[in-house]
Amino acid sequence: MAGVQFVEISKSFGQVQAVSEVNVEIEDGEFAVLVGPSGCGKSTLLRMLAGLERATSGSIKVGGKVVDDLPPKDRDVAMVFQNYALYPQKTVAANMGFPLRMRGAGRLETDRRVLETARILGLEDLLKRYPKQLSGGQRQRVAMGRAIIRNPSVFLFDEPLSNLDAKLRVRMRAEIKELQQRLGTTTVYVTHDQIEAITMSDKIVVMRNGRVEQVGSPLDVFDSPVNRFVAGFIGSPAMNFLEGRIRSTDDGPEFITAGGLTWKLPDVGLRDLSRCASIGMRPEHIELAAEGESDAFSLRISVVEPTGADTMIIARNGSDELSALIKGRHAFVPGNSIHLKPLLGMLHFFARDEKAIRT
Amino acid sequence: MKRVLVRRLSHPELLPLWLLTPAAIVMSVILIWPIAQGILLGFFNTRILNYNAGRYIGLANYEVLLSDPFFWNSLKVTVYYGIASMSCTYALGLSFALLLNRSLPLRGMIRTIFILPWAVPEVVAVLIFIWMLDAQYGVINYFFVEAGFLDAPVAWLARADLAMPALVLITSWHQFPLALLILLAGLQTIPREEYEAAMVDGAGALSRFIHVTLPGLRAVNVILILILILNSFRRVTMIYAMTGGGPARATETLSILTYNTAFTYQKIGYAAAIGTVLLLILLAFSLVYFFAIIHVRRDA
Numbered sequence: 001m002a003g004v005q006f007v008e009i010s011k012s013f014g015q016v017q018a019v020s021e022v023n024v025e026i027e028d029g030e031f032a033v034l035v036g037p038s039g040c041g042k043s044t045l046l047r048m049l050a051g052l053e054r055a056t057s058g059s060i061k062v063g064g065k066v067v068d069d070l071p072p073k074d075r076d077v078a079m080v081f082q083n084y085a086l087y088p089q090k091t092v093a094a095n096m097g098f099p100l101r102m103r104g105a106g107r108l109e110t111d112r113r114v115l116e117t118a119r120i121l122g123l124e125d126l127l128k129r130y131p132k133q134l135s136g137g138q139r140q141r142v143a144m145g146r147a148i149i150r151n152p153s154v155f156l157f158d159e160p161l162s163n164l165d166a167k168l169r170v171r172m173r174a175e176i177k178e179l180q181q182r183l184g185t186t187t188v189y190v191t192h193d194q195i196e197a198i199t200m201s202d203k204i205v206v207m208r209n210g211r212v213e214q215v216g217s218p219l220d221v222f223d224s225p226v227n228r229f230v231a232g233f234i235g236s237p238a239m240n241f242l243e244g245r246i247r248s249t250d251d252g253p254e255f256i257t258a259g260g261l262t263w264k265l266p267d268v269g270l271r272d273l274s275r276c277a278s279i280g281m282r283p284e285h286i287e288l289a290a291e292g293e294s295d296a297f298s299l300r301i302s303v304v305e306p307t308g309a310d311t312m313i314i315a316r317n318g319s320d321e322l323s324a325l326i327k328g329r330h331a332f333v334p335g336n337s338i339h340l341k342p343l344l345g346m347l348h349f350f351a352r353d354e355k356a357i358r359t
Numbered sequence: 360m361k362r363v364l365v366r367r368l369s370h371p372e373l374l375p376l377w378l379l380t381p382a383a384i385v386m387s388v389i390l391i392w393p394i395a396q397g398i399l400l401g402f403f404n405t406r407i408l409n410y411n412a413g414r415y416i417g418l419a420n421y422e423v424l425l426s427d428p429f430f431w432n433s434l435k436v437t438v439y440y441g442i443a444s445m446s447c448t449y450a451l452g453l454s455f456a457l458l459l460n461r462s463l464p465l466r467g468m469i470r471t472i473f474i475l476p477w478a479v480p481e482v483v484a485v486l487i488f489i490w491m492l493d494a495q496y497g498v499i500n501y502f503f504v505e506a507g508f509l510d511a512p513v514a515w516l517a518r519a520d521l522a523m524p525a526l527v528l529i530t531s532w533h534q535f536p537l538a539l540l541i542l543l544a545g546l547q548t549i550p551r552e553e554y555e556a557a558m559v560d561g562a563g564a565l566s567r568f569i570h571v572t573l574p575g576l577r578a579v580n581v582i583l584i585l586i587l588i589l590n591s592f593r594r595v596t597m598i599y600a601m602t603g604g605g606p607a608r609a610t611e612t613l614s615i616l617t618y619n620t621a622f623t624y625q626k627i628g629y630a631a632a633i634g635t636v637l638l639l640i641l642l643a644f645s646l647v648y649f650f651a652i653i654h655v656r657r658d659a
Contacts (some may be wrong), residue, residue, distance in 0.1 A: 052555050073561035085552035089574035098570070102561035146560070 002063025002153040003028040009058035035197035036207035078147035079156040086131040093127040157189040228354040259318030280348035286324035289341035296341040400631035420632035433616040445587040447531035452538025477536035485600040519609040545579035578655040585648040
């Protein structure tokens with residue numbers, strides 16, 4: 001077992017800077033998720049950790065040991081690829097046993113451990129099959145079996161669930177997490193799906209354009225995003241942003257949205273609200289208000305999406321747009337006006353440079 | 360009644376058959392008819408390409424064939440040539456395919472250069488090689504003598520033990536681009552992730568070749584090897600231009616024996632019998648090829 005450290009890691013492909021000066025530390029036994037939109041450098045970072053790409057500068061440590069000059073096979077890491085990368089001409093048993101055979105394990109020892117691993121993953125009945133005879137979920141499990149069989153220090157997952165259908169994805173998500181908790185192996189998991197990131201991880205590393213935007217526990221990142229990008233990327237449905245400017249009045253500061261709404265800023269304990277250029281609120285933190293309530297917005301309903309348990313609405317006023325997740329079922333009519341108010345403690349304030357304004 | 364017939368014949372399921380009919384007619388006239396004539400000729404004792412001029416002798420040609428040492432020699436030469444030229448062509452093709460599958464500078468240009476031998480007409484290639492192998496002026500002899508491998512120049516094509524290796528050499532040189540193209544296409548279907556997974560799993564370069572590259576090429580290998588052997592069995596131009604089957608019948612494959620028997624010794628009926636045997640061998644290989652392709656398709 002071992003922790004992983006990225007120290008000032010940069011990687012460029014010709015003119016393209018894929019990863020810039022990344023510093024991240026992943027503790028021993030931690031489940032870390034690298035998340036970000038496609039092209040943000042998360043896969044490159046993982047591939048550098050695996051030894052499949054060489055960093056342009058900086059250093060990577062596994063278990064406190066610098067591995068920059070080690071080939072993949074000497075790094076004691078195991079990887080699960082997006083398309084599973086199973087050996088198509090080998091049986092399930094031969095696929096899982098391959099890393100052991102390559103490390104000089106005997107046939108008996110290999111067979112024993114393949115069976116053991118197959119039991120953990122429920123693959124005992126499939127050992128003689130070939131990858132093409134397996135379903136997507138089964139292939140995924142074989143790829144995991146091939147990774148865990150040799151008991152590596154670190155597991156690497158490169159978007160392992162993106163080829164599965166939605167239902168199976170949810171199930172495999174739980175399976176992977178359960179397996180990781182059982183084995184306690186340090187895991188680095190790459191995904192562009194922020195739900196996967198939040199539900200599975202102990203630590204989230206949010207990336208954009210090759211840089212780390214924020215590192216923290218999932219709820220930490222969800223509750224206190226450091227900037228508008230993280231705020232908008234983490235959470236589903238995505239956070240609403242109202243653009244605008246601050247105006248001082250005798251009654252205290254007012255926020256005037258780009259769409260022309262005026263909103264008296266509540267006292268939420270922020271000292272430096274004058275820098276505020278946008279306000280963020282999550283759809284689930286917006287509730288119905290009565291007409292005339294002082295901190296409510298009046299908007300026109302444009303879309304109503306009943307989800308069964310709740311009702312999602314999108315409402316507009318000029319260029320202002322809010323999506324709100326209202327508890328329960330409601331007979332909203334598109335075109336009608338509606339009064340909405342945010343939960344005051346759940347507001348996020350951002351400055352012109354998109355950084356969050358904190359107390 | 361007539362209308363029912365028309366409707367049946369214009370059934371959509373029959374359309375493919377109708378579309379194939381013109382090609383089938385052309386094939387019959389230019390391919391199946393001559394082949395049938397050739398097989399028929401084998402049952403006659405004739406010296407010209409018309410069995411009406413000869414006498415029907417049943418299987419007599421085939422009886423002679425079975426006890427003809429030249430026929431058995433020729434069969435041996437054919438198998439030797441087929442296996443040797445296939446192996447060398449394959450090895451050359453695979454080596455260069457592996458090389459060209461890497462990211463090289465000027466890869467496109469190098470690829471084109473490697474395809475060039477294939478574009479050279481067989482007779483021209485043979486003439487160049489005859490010249491290069493020449494005992495007096497040949498560059499190959501010059502090189503071997505200078506490098507100390509040979510004491511004196513060797514007349515490669517005049518020696519029964521060296522003519523076949525020389526023939527295999529030039530065949531492989533001329534044919535390897537075909538193997539190169541097919542193998543390169545095969546290599547490019549192997550996903551990069553398979554190599555990466557193998558690297559992480561601890562496989563070195565040789566293990567990756569054995570466990571990823573070779574299995575990945577299995578489908579094209581079957582097809583390619585059969586094509587190369589079939590081609591070598593059918594080859595006439597190159598061998599005829601190079602040695603004519605000599606010296607001492609050392610390079611006389613079945614196709615050359617057929618040609619020589621027919622046009623040098625004017626034994627058309629007998630040659631037709633040899634040709635028929637060759638046809639049967641090719642047919643057997645074609646059937647293997649046919650089933651291999653079906654198998655490969657099902658695999659994919």
